[in-house]
Amino acid sequence: MLNFETTVQDSKSYGDLTLSEVEPILKINLRSNKREFSTKIGKLLSIIPPIEANTSSSNEDYSILWLSPDEWLIYSNNKISYEQQNLLEENLFNNISNTNQGSVTNVTDHWVMINLKGSKIYDLLSKSSPYDFKNFKMKKGSVAQTLLNHTDVILHNIDDNNLNLFVRRSFSEDLWLWINDSARFL
């Protein structure tokens, strides 16, 4: 097996604020505007892709984030092995892409997932995001696609003062430095 090497490989705490990379997590991009798509995903994953903008649906194993009217990001809620990732990807690809119900694209290594926990996470994000987190932080499951320190990020509110941040792999080291630098001043 090849060595698995992510970019951050770190966890840091500043007061009650905790930052940590969570990998390996499966991430799959779904796109479709077909009617049967939601039903198929429901059968395959026991979870229906949300149709309301900036929301998500979750079960014990997976979360599906709404990205646009025909695009979603699935990620596993727990760390899973490479083999399990492959099985799920192939299952989805065979049932969605190969039956012309939409597209299934593995983006596992495209995104790096960083978990932010603590009462000051929104103070941290607001230091360099133009997004108004007022409604986002009050609604569990909310999804936001915004800029953080001028870098594209996807944010998923998984609980009170607890969110997952997705950033493109190539930007992740840079953003991790910024997050740590900013967290020092909270």
Add this chain to the structure above:
Amino acid sequence: MIMFFLPDKNKTPSDQISIGSCNGDFDIKDIILNSNKDVKTFLGIENSSFDNLKVESSKEEMKRNIWLLPSDKPIGKTKPFLDFQNDSTAKDVKLALREGFKSIEHVKRYTTTGMGTDQGKLSNMHALGIIAETTGTNMGELGTTTFRPPYTPLTFGAIVGRNVGEFFDHTRKTAMHNWHVQNKAKFENVGQWKRAWYYPKNGETMFEAVQRECKAARESVGILDASTLGKIDIQGTDASEFLNRVYTNAWSKLAIGKCRYGLMLNEDGMVYDDGVTTRLGENHYIMTTTTGGAANVLTKLEDYLQTEWPELDVYLTTVTDHFSTISICGPNSKKILSKVIPDLDLSDEKFPHMSFKNSIINGIKCRVMRISFTGEHSYEINIQSNYAKHVWELFMDAGKNYNITPYGTETMHLLRAEKGFIITGQDTDGTMTPSDLQMDWIIGKKKFDFIGKRSLYRSDTIRDDRKQLVGLLTDDPKEILEEGAQIVEKLNQKPVEMLGHVTSSYFSPNLNKSIALAVMKSGKKLKGKKFFVPMENKNINVTVTDTVFFDKENKRLNA
């Protein structure tokens, strides 16, 4: 009388009430008594210790808002500023009203009041007051303008970023970045990417390092981190038709497992981007774009799908960061690949040039493309980024006995220039058609349509005297031209006519002479003709040649 906006009780959250001035009470007596009453109602209690409180306060009998300070001068002679961000004045608002703009939204647009970053927080109330007074309207009836972002306060960080030291600008790094650092690579900024530029050894200069890397790639094997190329996953039943419309050449008949080079044009017929696209399945392709063009190409294609061709069943997903790309080239590249992936049949029959195979390296899936940007026998290995550094190290280890040489972007540029391959953005500048690049072969003459097709047949785009891509050789083979230098024919003519300029220039160690690509007026007709490249202290004699300098028969692709 005092006027104010009150919170809309229907929109106030159930766990909140407004009291005091926020609720329209400004007199101390009103504030205390009304607050007591409202709080009791809110809390659902009947009595409070303030119930019998007697409050005495001086009653303000007369209150009024002053929207515009009085002046002994006519308003036309004064500058009563309303909006401190846009310098609009009360005079402007009054002029807007005289011009017939009654709606607050129209006054806003006429005067720019409230259009600044504060979205009228400083100015709108005064503007409304002046309009109400002037027109005799109730302020409440006028309403407010639409408040747009950033109406909610922003941090300076959100606007400008930290911009200090290492945070001055973003850097994007490939999965192999740390290996490049450890091996003392010099880096080049390409967009926000840090790309390995060259790898100096033992105090080499850049020129010396690049010459060594070029020789190694042609004589044995070179390895390049090509991960920064844009990669777009294309799926859908109309994927082939989509590519037909996007690229100038034909895609319908590309077999599964084959790769094809494509040129993408703007609507004006000028070259926009290029890259190799591979057919992975019946309705599945992976497109590569230039590094700098990746984001723009994806945006453009998504825009076309949503607005121009909504009938197409096509889905795009960027996978630029998901896959890292390792390119190995040179006569020994096949031997090294066979060491890293022993199970893969690399024979020319099973794995010919411009084809692709799915494979596995130590349990991890990868895609291997046999494509070449150097003219050498070459492979590109695409693997999930989190495993890519280890794969790179496997190749370095497998190539030890073959003097495998990591090379950077400078050597890549030189190797492709020897073959006359263009770099979009270096040899093109948004004014070059495929024909200008002497790439007429890539235009599908029988195709019904593609982006930019109509523009290719305009009178201006078929002119013979357009600037066209040519090769240049200096009379003195050691003389290296400067990129950007002008090319002239008659030195004594005033003003001197500039016929074109050098776009790429290098000293080729494999040809042992200087080579250059240039664009020149009527370039296609100038082969063999002599010109001058005037420099500060001398004039360099050059001869126009073919754009391909090395291995014109492409024999090395299958060597």
